[in-house]
Every structure is written in structure tokens, then in C-alpha cells.
Amino acid sequence: MPAGVGPVPITSAAKLRQTLIEKTVMLQWAAVSPVFQKLKVRGIGTRQYIWGRVHRDVAQPDYSPIGGSVPTVHTDIQQMSAIMSYFGFRVDVDFREIEDSANFEDPRAFNVRVATEAQAFFAMQELFEGNPGVQRTVTNAAGKKLTVNPLPGLRYALDNQAISGLNNLKVDCGGTDLSAAGNSPTNSRVFARKMDQMVRQVSNGMGENITIVGPIEVTSALGDVMRQGNMFKTTDDSFGRAVPTWGDYGCQILDSGLKTPNSLIWDTTTSANRVIGWEAATGVRDDSSNFTSIYLIDFSTNGVQGVEQFGMDVKDLGLQQSDGVTYSTRAMWSLGLCYLNPNAVLRLFDIKVRP
Numbered sequence: 001m002p003a004g005v006g007p008v009p010i011t012s013a014a015k016l017r018q019t020l021i022e023k024t025v026m027l028q029w030a031a032v033s034p035v036f037q038k039l040k041v042r043g044i045g046t047r048q049y050i051w052g053r054v055h056r057d058v059a060q061p062d063y064s065p066i067g068g069s070v071p072t073v074h075t076d077i078q079q080m081s082a083i084m085s086y087f088g089f090r091v092d093v094d095f096r097e098i099e100d101s102a103n104f105e106d107p108r109a110f111n112v113r114v115a116t117e118a119q120a121f122f123a124m125q126e127l128f129e130g131n132p133g134v135q136r137t138v139t140n141a142a143g144k145k146l147t148v149n150p151l152p153g154l155r156y157a158l159d160n161q162a163i164s165g166l167n168n169l170k171v172d173c174g175g176t177d178l179s180a181a182g183n184s185p186t187n188s189r190v191f192a193r194k195m196d197q198m199v200r201q202v203s204n205g206m207g208e209n210i211t212i213v214g215p216i217e218v219t220s221a222l223g224d225v226m227r228q229g230n231m232f233k234t235t236d237d238s239f240g241r242a243v244p245t246w247g248d249y250g251c252q253i254l255d256s257g258l259k260t261p262n263s264l265i266w267d268t269t270t271s272a273n274r275v276i277g278w279e280a281a282t283g284v285r286d287d288s289s290n291f292t293s294i295y296l297i298d299f300s301t302n303g304v305q306g307v308e309q310f311g312m313d314v315k316d317l318g319l320q321q322s323d324g325v326t327y328s329t330r331a332m333w334s335l336g337l338c339y340l341n342p343n344a345v346l347r348l349f350d351i352k353v354r355p
């Protein structure tokens with residue numbers, strides 16, 4: 001998106017694109033990672049976004065006596081910032097593959113679609129687990145290692161409140177058992193009450209613009225919980241697909257999915273390939289343990305918001321003159337994450353999902 005446009009989700013931004021390849025890649029991205037249908041992104045045209053936010057409790061007015069003045073209200077403003085992360089892919093296809101009469105599909109279109117899906121998995125993983133506190137390097141075409149700037153993902157932001165400005169909204173669920181063996185009517189009621197309490201703690205406390213994201217063990221169990229309480233409802237996403245919502249609040253429930261594409265979509269023996277995997281009761285990642293977490297995220301314009309130096313840029317680079325046989329396509333995106341209010345994200349951990 002151009003600077004000053006937005007904030008809008010990828011699916012809305014795609015409608016403004018002039019080329020079919022850009023529209024296609026952006027929509028494929030959002031279809032594979034539904035959270036990116038919810039994240040609103042603002043075009044800023046620069047590599048760093050700076051904003052001010054109330055740092056401490058807002059100073060309160062008070063009564064004024066006859067002959068006296070009104071109180072002076074002053075609130076400290078904290079300067080916050082977000083720095084761009086850049087990611088994307090390049091697809092190279094030999095013209096001899098393109099000219100093969102036995103092709104069941106255009107090789108370039110096929111490889112771009114597969115690369116887009118892989119990038120969507122990567123972006124979803126980084127949205128939750130991106131950690132700027134751990135140095136990351138990539139190797140360029142010349143073999144040189146270069147330092148990159150990872151996204152400040154949701155887990156990192158909640159663990160580093162002095163940097164993100166978030167409040168300490170990491171809440172222990174007390175080991176409530178949602179496993180197939182333990183999800184009793186009693187446990188469902190306990191968890192439903194806990195969920196309603198958690199919704200009340202995010203942003204304005206009314207459930208507006210909140211999305212609930214968790215691993216398949218929880219998202220599937222929530223269906224049982226809601227059916228037992230006659231509160232099961234659905235809404236449609238940007239592609240017309242039915243998405244369950246949490247009770248009267250209407251919070252969409254999305255699966256956090258996998259880190260990387262995998263032919264065995266849900267391996268029930270391990271969570272190593274999950275974006276949100278199994279954890280110890282303390283919330284520490286442990287793919288052999290029995291518990292997990294879910295996140296409640298405010299995707300309003302005053303919640304978790306994305307900023308971009310430039311919109312998703314997809315270019316058909318054509319036939320490469322360097323070798324005369326390779327057709328290339330390159331996709332690149334800039335993205336920064338902003339936590340615009342201190343209650344924009346909540347993590348509920350210590351949820352039992354395995355017996």
C-alpha cells in the first residue's frame with residue numbers, strides 16, 4: 001500500500017493492485033494464514049514507525065471548590081517504535097520446463113503458489129514466535145552472512161513488556177483439562193468462564209475485534225465447550241469459509257497452524273511443527289509435554305497493527321540475461337508490528353490438552 005493508506009488487511013489491499021500476479025499472491029497468502037486476514041496494515045513509506053502512547057495511568061480530574069481552580073491533568077507519553085522486517089522469496093524456472101507439453105499446470109504459476117504458501121507458514125510462525133532478542137543471519141547469493149531484523153512476535157512482546165509496552169497479560173489457566181479424556185461438562189464450564197474473563201481483559205473488554213488463536217487441540221475442543229453450552233456460532237471469513245466464534249462476543253477462533261508445509265498435516269505424536277505447540281504447565285515450549293496456550297488478540301486500529309514501508313511487491317522479472325534460460329519471479333514484503341495499547345494481547349497458558 002502507498003504511504004498514508006490504511007490500515008487495511010491484505011485481502012482489502014489486494015483489491016487495489018493493478019497486476020493479477022500481485023492480487024493472486026496476496027490472496028493466497030491470506031488464505032493459507034487466516035490471521036493475516038485480520039491484521040490491519042498501514043503504509044508508512046519508511047523503515048521505522050514512531051508513535052506516542054500513554055505511559056502511566058491517565059491523570060484524573062477532580063472536583064473544584066468555590067474559589068479554587070481545577071486540577072492540572074498531565075499524562076506521561078511514552079515514545080514507541082517499530083522497525084521493518086523484510087521477507088519474501090524468488091522463484092526460478094528453466095524455460096525448458098515451461099515449454100514441456102506434458103505440463104499439467106504452468107510451472108511458474110505452480111512454483112509461485114507453492115512458494116507463497118511456504119512464505120505464509122513462515123510469516124505465521126514469526127508473528128507468534130519472532131524474537132528480535134536472538135540474532136538471526138541469512139546467507140546471500142554470494143555466500144555472505146547478513147544480520148536480519150526478526151518481527152517482535154506476540155510471545156516476545158508479552159515476555160518483554162518494557163520494550164513492547166504491553167501489560168502482563170500472561171494468565172495461568174490452572175491446568176483446566178480439555179483433552180479428549182478430560183473435557184467433561186464441568187471442565188467445559190470452568191474453561192468457558194475463564195474465557196469470558198479473558199475476553200474482558202483485552203482492550204475495551206467487550207470482545208470487539210478480538211481473535212482467538214490456538215493449536216488444533218484447543219480450537220477443536222472449543223467446539224465441544226460451546227456445543228455443551230448451546231453457544232456454538234460461526235461467521236464467514238474473507239473467502240466465504242465458516243469460522244467458529246466465541247459465544248455472544250463473536251470473537252473468531254482460528255487455528256495457529258504449522259510452522260512449515262507438511263504432507264502429514266496433523267501429526268498426533270508431536271507438536272514440533274506447530275506454531276503454538278505443546279508446553280509444560282509453566283508455559284515453556286516442550287513438545288513432549290501435555291499443556292498449551294492460546295492467544296486473544298485485538299486486531300482493531302488501536303490494537304495489534306502492522307506497518308509497512310511498501311506493500312507486498314511481486315515482480316515478474318522475466319528471462320534472466322545472465323544465463324538466457326531462467327525465468328524469475330520475486331516477491332518481497334516489509335512488515336513491522338505495533339502494539340498500540342497495553343491490553344492488545346493476552347496469552348492464556350497451562351491448558352491441558354493431552355492425558
